[in-house]
Amino acid sequence: MSLVSSFYRVRAAYSGEDDRPLAGYLASMGTYAGLVGLAAAVGRRRGARLPERFSLADTALLAVATHKASRLLTKSSIASALRAPFTRYEEPAGEAELNESVRADNGVQHAVGELVTCPFCTGVWMAGGLTAGLVLAPRATRLVITALTAVAGSDYLHLAYAAAKKHVAE
Secondary structure, eight states, X not given: OOHHHHHHHHHXXXXXXXXXXXXXXXXXXXXXXXXXXXXXXXXXXXXOOOOSOOOHHHHHHHHHHHHHHHHHHHHBSTTHHHHTTTEEEEEEOSTTBEEEEEOOSSHHHHHHHHHHHOHHHHHHHHHHHHHHHHHHSHHHHHHHHHHHXXXXXXXXXXXXXXXXHHHHHO
16 A cells, blocks of 8 residues: 555545645644754754753743744734735734634645644744744844743733723723
8 A cells, every 4th residue: 555545544534524634734744843853953063052951031031932923923914914825814803913714625725824823833833943043043032032022011011001991991
């Protein structure tokens, strides 16, 4: 039995009546693995050494920056131009965010559409890229994650201000 026929058999057994884009998911995972491998190869070639551990401050900045970067990519109005080949606009979704649906029914385009509309899914990619940045270019990456963390903090202050203003008006 060929690899291709095995794939179709597994896909049919897994998906049943639904047309799940398993090939697209495999392509996405392969791309992610390839990028991780590329980062590792670049690090090795440059002689970068993995830190014994990350500081609590770096971990906190990384967590908030990953959250903000994934929200910006997957939900912001401005980034909708990047998502447009894979998504369809549905409606506004709160403060400067949009709800979108995946356009393609199957394949790589569908898998990418799911990735670019899911902040949880994109968070893995963002965290991987920013973590690699902390190893390969720590000063520049700390600058980026500090800025993203400041933007996230600003967002929460805007929301708190609006809530306080609404509370006072009531």
